[in-house]
Amino acid sequence: MxxxxxxxxxxxxxxxxxxxxxxxxxxxxxxxxxxxxxxxxxxxxxxxxxxxxxxxxxxxxxxxxxxxxxxxxxxxxxxxxxxxxxxxxxxxxxxxxxxxxxxxxxxxxxxxxxxxxxxxSAMTAFATPLDVEVEAGAGLALREAAGGSAPTGPDRMVLFKVTDAPETARKLDEAGYDVRFGRRLFMGADETTVTADADAVADRDYYTLAYAERRGLETSSATDEFAVDAEAEVADD
Ligand SMILES: C[S@@+](CC[C@H](N)C(=O)[O-])C[C@H]1O[C@@H](n2cnc3c(N)ncnc32)[C@H](O)[C@@H]1O
The missing domain is CATH 3.40.1010.10 (Tetrapyrrole methylase, N-terminal domain)
Structure with a gap:
């Protein structure tokens, strides 16, 4: 058995x-x-x-x-x-x-x-509520950021165990990353928080993660030009 x-x-x-x-x-x-x-x-x-x-x-x-x-x-x-x-x-x-x-x-x-x-896993589920697209070819690293720590290096990181969001956000900002936080994702609308404001999740809650992306990251995909085409069509109308 x-x-x-x-x-x-x-x-x-x-x-x-x-x-x-x-x-x-x-x-x-x-x-x-x-x-x-x-x-x-x-x-x-x-x-x-x-x-x-x-x-x-x-x-x-x-x-x-x-x-x-x-x-x-x-x-x-x-x-x-x-x-x-x-x-x-x-x-x-x-x-x-x-x-x-x-x-x-x-x-x-x-x-x-x-x-x-x-x-x-929250490692991939975070992408939907935080409105993140990890495009084909992009790297995504999983790290921990407990106690206000702020790992750096990869262009995109999911950070688990975020217990001091303001301190983690401050260090990541200094290191050139944009950060968003997700707390109690998929645990009911009244419990879930998605925010770029670290002070909104300043209190300690073990079920808090962050997504950090290097500022100014260049991305390109085959369908990017649709946005330009669509804008031109609207301008023509
Ligand atoms: C010990 S890990 C467990 C991960 C789990 N086995 C998984 O695959 O998602 C716990 C950490 O995952 C993150 N986490 C897991 N579920 C989460 C959720 N629903 N919302 C936000 N963070 C979550 C938090 O950062 C938390 O500190």
Whole structure:
């Protein structure tokens, strides 16, 4: 029997994949590592099939290792007896807690089979609400910008874990980037914020990302000339 790592997508319950939904329907227990993933999971499975796992909010690696060992010890017997799922927001293979679970199972319970059902990651989903087009041929890097840090280098970056937006924005502006922020994207219109004003997302909220683009970036595409043609047609009318 199998442990499925299921990506829930970026937040809206209907942005899960068909395979992800079918997997959640079919398993005996759905483990959720956090409040937000639980909130999405309960849109798909009844409360009584959800298994909560307790993870301390700490960067103490020893305590985290203990928590992962405890989670793996709880999940392993269930995954031997039947099918179970562990859900994460976005994709289980992108900056996700699922990697810790998989490594812990590999180390202490190597007989447990693991399969992954991918989900839409915030890494790509951000583009729609932030109105960004990443054209063919363009590079896009994923970085972290916690604690007011501001990575630079690539022309276009998605920045996860933005916890001090004004400081990150200030440094990126100095380094020649335009920045936009997205908070709680796809988590309901009353929770979502999309803004270029870092002060509007100054308070700390873990579900905040940024898109940074080098100022004055030259782009060209085969269909650019349509805009010129259309302008000329309007002028002729
Ligand atoms: C640990 S990473 C998890 C990424 C996730 N596995 C994925 O594929 O999207 C968490 C970071 O992703 C970003 N993030 C994830 N979902 C988001 C959302 N719906 N809105 C804004 N940021 C989000 C935030 O920057 C957050 O700090």
């Amino acid at each position: 199998t442990l499925y790592g299921v990506g829930l997508g970026p937040g809206d319950p209907d942005l899960i994949s068909v395979r992800g939904r079918e997997t959640l329907d079919s398993v005996d227990v759905v483990y959720s590592p956090g409040r937000l993933s639980r909130r999405v999971a309960t849109e798909h499975v009844p409360d009584e099939r959800i298994g909560d796992l307790d993870f301390p909010m700490t960067s103490d690696e020893e305590r985290l290792r203990e928590a992962w060992k405890a989670a793996a010890a709880e999940i392993a017997p269930e995954a031997r007896a039947g099918d179970v799922a562990f859900v994460t927001l976005g994709d289980p293979n992108v900056y996700s807690t699922f990697g810790h679970l998989r490594r812990t199972l590999d180390a202490f319970h190597p007989d447990v089979d693991v399969e992954i059902v991918p989900g839409i």
